[in-house]
Amino acid sequence: MTKLTHISELGEFGLIDHLTQDIVANLPSTVKAGGDDAAVLQYQSEEIIVSTDMYVEGVHFDLVYTPLMHLGYKCITGSISDIYAMNGMARQALVSLAVSSKFTIEALDELYSGIKIACKNYDIDLVGGDTTSSKSGLVINVTVIGAAEKKDICYRNGAKEGDIICVSGDLGGAYAGLQVLEREKRVFMEAPGAQPELSGFDYVLKRQLRPEARKDVVEMLKDLKIVPTAMIDISDGLASEIMHICKQSGTGCMLEEEFIPIDENTSETALGFNIDPTLCALSGGEDYELLFTLPEKDYEKIKNLPDFTKIGEITSKEEGCKLNTKSHNKYDLVAQGWKHF
Amino acid sequence: MTKLTHISELGEFGLIDHLTQDIVANLPSTVKAGGDDAAVLQYQSEEIIVSTDMYVEGVHFDLVYTPLMHLGYKCITGSISDIYAMNGMARQALVSLAVSSKFTIEALDELYSGIKIACKNYDIDLVGGDTTSSKSGLVINVTVIGAAEKKDICYRNGAKEGDIICVSGDLGGAYAGLQVLEREKRVFMEAPGAQPELSGFDYVLKRQLRPEARKDVVEMLKDLKIVPTAMIDISDGLASEIMHICKQSGTGCMLEEEFIPIDENTSETALGFNIDPTLCALSGGEDYELLFTLPEKDYEKIKNLPDFTKIGEITSKEEGCKLNTKSHNKYDLVAQGWKHF
Numbered sequence: 001m002t003k004l005t006h007i008s009e010l011g012e013f014g015l016i017d018h019l020t021q022d023i024v025a026n027l028p029s030t031v032k033a034g035g036d037d038a039a040v041l042q043y044q045s046e047e048i049i050v051s052t053d054m055y056v057e058g059v060h061f062d063l064v065y066t067p068l069m070h071l072g073y074k075c076i077t078g079s080i081s082d083i084y085a086m087n088g089m090a091r092q093a094l095v096s097l098a099v100s101s102k103f104t105i106e107a108l109d110e111l112y113s114g115i116k117i118a119c120k121n122y123d124i125d126l127v128g129g130d131t132t133s134s135k136s137g138l139v140i141n142v143t144v145i146g147a148a149e150k151k152d153i154c155y156r157n158g159a160k161e162g163d164i165i166c167v168s169g170d171l172g173g174a175y176a177g178l179q180v181l182e183r184e185k186r187v188f189m190e191a192p193g194a195q196p197e198l199s200g201f202d203y204v205l206k207r208q209l210r211p212e213a214r215k216d217v218v219e220m221l222k223d224l225k226i227v228p229t230a231m232i233d234i235s236d237g238l239a240s241e242i243m244h245i246c247k248q249s250g251t252g253c254m255l256e257e258e259f260i261p262i263d264e265n266t267s268e269t270a271l272g273f274n275i276d277p278t279l280c281a282l283s284g285g286e287d288y289e290l291l292f293t294l295p296e297k298d299y300e301k302i303k304n305l306p307d308f309t310k311i312g313e314i315t316s317k318e319e320g321c322k323l324n325t326k327s328h329n330k331y332d333l334v335a336q337g338w339k340h341f
Numbered sequence: 342m343t344k345l346t347h348i349s350e351l352g353e354f355g356l357i358d359h360l361t362q363d364i365v366a367n368l369p370s371t372v373k374a375g376g377d378d379a380a381v382l383q384y385q386s387e388e389i390i391v392s393t394d395m396y397v398e399g400v401h402f403d404l405v406y407t408p409l410m411h412l413g414y415k416c417i418t419g420s421i422s423d424i425y426a427m428n429g430m431a432r433q434a435l436v437s438l439a440v441s442s443k444f445t446i447e448a449l450d451e452l453y454s455g456i457k458i459a460c461k462n463y464d465i466d467l468v469g470g471d472t473t474s475s476k477s478g479l480v481i482n483v484t485v486i487g488a489a490e491k492k493d494i495c496y497r498n499g500a501k502e503g504d505i506i507c508v509s510g511d512l513g514g515a516y517a518g519l520q521v522l523e524r525e526k527r528v529f530m531e532a533p534g535a536q537p538e539l540s541g542f543d544y545v546l547k548r549q550l551r552p553e554a555r556k557d558v559v560e561m562l563k564d565l566k567i568v569p570t571a572m573i574d575i576s577d578g579l580a581s582e583i584m585h586i587c588k589q590s591g592t593g594c595m596l597e598e599e600f601i602p603i604d605e606n607t608s609e610t611a612l613g614f615n616i617d618p619t620l621c622a623l624s625g626g627e628d629y630e631l632l633f634t635l636p637e638k639d640y641e642k643i644k645n646l647p648d649f650t651k652i653g654e655i656t657s658k659e660e661g662c663k664l665n666t667k668s669h670n671k672y673d674l675v676a677q678g679w680k681h682f
Contacts, residue, residue, distance in 0.1 A: 031388055035589070036497050037426035037573060038392035038487075043384060047372055051379035052469060052484050054437040058476035085378035096395040096482050128393060135399035136477035141437050143393050143484040146379075156377050232378060240354075248376070335354070 005105040007133075016131055018105065019112050023126050029091050029147070030125040039127035041092060046147035051082035057137030064188070065181045068107055070209045071140075072114025078235065079142035080122055081213040081288040085233035086155070088148035089218065092127045093119060096141040098134035122215055152222070154231035154292070159249035163229055163293040163314040168217045168307055170261040171238055172277055175284025176269040177201065177208030183273075203265040207287065214290045217307065224301050228292035237283040240335035241291050242312075243321050249293075252319040255312035255333070258326050282323070282333070346446040348474075357472055359446065360453050366466040370432050370488070373468075380468035382433060387488035392423035398478030405529070406522045409448055411550045412481075413455025419576065420483035421463055422554040422629040426574035427496075429489035430559065433468045434460060437482040439475035463556055493563070495572035495633070500590035504570055504634040504655040509558045509648055511602040512579055513618055516625025517610040518542065518549030524614075544606040548628065555631045558648065565642050569633035578624040581676035582632050583653075584662050590634075593660040596653035596674070599667050623664070623674070 010018055025033035032040040055075050057063060063071075080090035095115060099108065119126050124144075184196040198205060214233075221228065230245045238260070246253050262277045270277040281287075293314055302308045315322075321333040351359055366374035373381040396416050398404060404412075421431035436456060440449065460467050465485075525537045539546060555574075562569065571586045579601070587594050603618045611618040622628075634655055643649045656663075662674040 032496065037423040038390045038429075038485075040427070040494060041389040041391065042491075043389060044386075048382040048384060048389065048486075049379045050382065050433075050435065050469065050484075050486065052435040052437050052471055052482065054439055054471045054473050054480070054482060056439045056473055056475055056480070059439070059474050082378040086381070088379075092391075094391065094393040094484065096393050098395055098397045098400070098480060128391065130393055130395045130482075132395050132397055133400050134397055134480075139395070139397070139439060139475075139480045141393065141395060141471075141482035143391075143435065144379075145389075145391065150383075153381060155373065 007099065007101060007103055007105060007108070010105060019108060019131065023116070025125040025127065027091055027125050030127055033125055033127035039092065039094065041127070041145065043147050047150050047153060049083050049086045049088040049146045049148060049153070050143065051079065052141065052143040053079045053082070055140040057139065062185065063138070064185050066209065068110035069114035072111040073118045073210050075140050075142050076115055076118035076122070076124070077211055077213040078288060079144045080124065080146070081233040081235065083144050083146035084214055084218045085231055085290060086148065087152050087218055087221065087227065087231055088146040089215070090122060090124050090144050090146040092125045092145045094128040094143040095126065096130040098132050098139040100134045100136060100138065103138070122213065152227055154228050156230050156232055156245050157248035159230040159245050159251050159293040159314045160295070161251055161314055161316050163295055164299040164310050165242065165253060165255065165291070165293050165312040165314060166299065166302070166308050167234070167238070167261065167289055167291050167311050168214050169287070169289040170263045170266065171234065171287050171289060172262050172270065172280030172284050173204045173207030173266045174211060174286035175280040176266045177204035177206070179273045179275065180205060180269060181208065201265070201269060203263060204269050211286065211288045213288050217290050220305070220307070226294060226298045226301060228294045231290060231292040234287045234289045234291055235285055237285040238291065239282040239333045243333055243335045245291070245293065246314070246321050249314070250317050252315040252317050253312055253321050254315050254319070255323045257323055259309060259311045261309040348440065348442060348444055348446060348449070351446060360449060360472065364457070364467050366468065368432055368466050371466040371468055374466055375469055380433065380435065382468070382486065384488050388491050388494060390424050390427045390429040390487045390489060390494070391484065392420065393482060393484040394420045394423070396481045398480065403526065404479070405526050407550065409451035410455035413452040414459045414551050416481050416483050417456055417459035417463070417465070418552055418554040419629060420485045421465065422574040422576065424485050424487035425555055425559045426572055426631060427489065428493050428559055428562065428568065428572055429487040430556070431463060431465050431485050431487040433466045433486045435469040435484045436467065437471040439473050439480040441475045441477060441479065444479070463554065493568055495569050497571050497573055497586050498589035500571040500586050500592050500634040500655045501636070502592055502655055502657050504636055505640040505651050506583065506594060506596065506632070506634050506653040506655060507640065507643070507649050508575070508579070508602065508630055508632050508652050509555050510628070510630040511604045511607065512575065512628050512630060513603050513611065513621030513625050514545045514548030514607045515552060515627035516621040517607045518545035518547070520614045520616065521546060521610060522549065542606070542610060544604060545610050552627065552629045554629055558631050561646070561648070567635060567639045567642060569635045572631060572633035575628045575630045575632055576626055578622070578626045579632065580623040580674045584674055584676045586632070586634065587655070587662050590655070591658050593656040593658050594653055594662050595656050595660070596664045598664055600650060600652045602650040
């Protein structure tokens with residue numbers, strides 16, 4: 001068995017040096033990364049986009065079934081998704097960690113390896129952070145900095161009546177994957193020797209444990225010279241995200257249930273838990289797909305691309321935010337948000 | 342008694358709206374603050390300076406004796422101090438909070454009022470953040486963004502042999518204040534009805550509970566057309582900070598104990614606890630003063646200003662990092678860092 005190293009053996013400065021020793025800044029916009037009081041960047045004429053997200057053990061992740069490498073990867077992809085949702089490119093990340101003394105250096109290396117792989121995959125420089133101890137669980141805060149030309153930035157408030165509502169990829173998978181993991185945790189708690197039954201759930205497990213951010217969508221839109229009128233990423237579920245767009249744009253919307261893209265594996269998994277797959281898409285969250293609105297003429301350019309699905313239209317504010325079900329009943333959408341408190 | 346409001350009564354979106362309702366972005370560099378996936382900034386020709394710090398209950402602060410308003414204030418000043426240490430001006434902050442369900446809205450309002458007062462005092466826009474729940478204690482992460490002209494940025498690696506080592510203000514006060522608070526906590530734990538004995542300790546308590554960042558020092562240096570050769574803020578104690586500068590600059594140093602500026606109130610408090618006041622300065626931390634090096638000719642411009650004290654000189658790497666004591670013994674400096682793990 002490999003010897004494990006307690007964090008206290010390295011001390012604060014040793015730990016920081018250890019975790020950041022092989023990090024190299026690659027981007028022209030990174031002037032100075034790490035090793036000083038702050039990082040230094042140079043963005044020239046572009047506007048700077050900055051977002052911060054906190055991930056808390058027992059709230060956002062459960063270490064019983066979350067491999068640390070996947071967790072590191074997900075914290076980066078979940079965070080950079082906000083930059084793509086502004087139609088920008090993510091460039092730099094800063095990661096703060098609070099870790100309890102039960103963690104070993106080897107465990108932190110696992111976490112960091114996921115962080116580094118995500119940074120490499122998305123062409124992001126890790127430029128700074130903070131590492132401290134925690135009296136209880138693991139807390140990770142990721143700040144991401146990116147950029148876009150002023151004319152390309154998409155806010156939530158530009159949707160217009162008659163705009164088409166589109167979404168990338170498919171929805172509900174991350175929530176379905178969570179149900180599988182929670183079930184296996186219950187089984188494990190009751191019978192610690194039991195083998196987990198995870199086969200056949202690969203797709204939804206990947207959606208939950210190691211989601212990707214849609215950098216490719218921002219690149220595709222740029223190539224097609226499309227600037228959405230409004231855009232947001234789906235971290236809390238389709239319902240609350242479209243309602244954010246409608247509230248800020250002063251509009252309503254009509255979503256068509258039959259068009260909401262849901263993978264077969266997601267549907268089967270959800271039905272196995274007696275959950276309506278549409279509910280997974282509307283309220284499940286963590287899919288990190290991009291939801292955007294655009295005029296009919298721009299929609300024509302993407303309507304045959306497999307990555308995008310038209311799921312409804314922007315209506316007037318007076319019409320409210322509605323879902324037209326498969327059986328043609330119209331219901332008001334309800335925003336869930338998180339229920340952590 | 343005023344009715345207290347449980348966080349769950351507002352929900353996620355309600356809570357964020359409540360906390361950020363009266364926040365107004367004032368700076369020309371803030372294009373969009375809050376209410377979208379990310380904040381948008383515009384910095385033009387300046388270089389961007391960015392830093393992130395995490396503050397954990399039970400590690401960095403103790404809510405038994407820390408008023409929430411002061412805590413909010415200190416998290417901002419402690420974080421922006423890193424930007425001043427680069428010789429830049431702090432402009433925007435993003436604050437992530439993880440709060441346990443025991444917190445009331447009124448308690449979070451207290452915390453936020455301190456954050457807002459600090460932002461106002463230092464001319465900073467609060468442009469974003471994240472609010473989530475915590476299974477245990479309070480965790481606060483602050484990311485600060487600032488800027489400076491390229492020619493003005495001070496790294497840690499520019500100190501030269503023969504440079505004068507200067508420090509702003511006085512040192513050790515924050516650590517002395519912590520001793521007073523810890524003593525009163527012990528008294529309170531043993532006899533909950535006892536009145537705290539805090540009178541006469543005003544100065545050191547303010548240094549601990551509500552420290553200021555030295556924006557004024559950066560402004561003074563600019564007015565005097567001085568760019569230090571190296572600069573760092575004193576968050577971990579004078580010893581480890583000067584050793585960071587020496588390590589990165591490839592130099593040694595000789596600090597003169599007799600010149601280290603220590604307030605009379607700090608000395609008296611430390612001696613009352615049988616602690617050497619010099620030790621408070623060397624290893625205490627949290628003073629948030631600026632430590633910098635500069636050539637003799639620049640030192641001439643500031644030597645009569647009461648805010649600055651010459652405390653030693655940069656020497657060659659071979660001479661090591663030393664302290665010349667009041668009794669003229671020369672000891673190697675020891676970097677403490679934190680000992681949280």
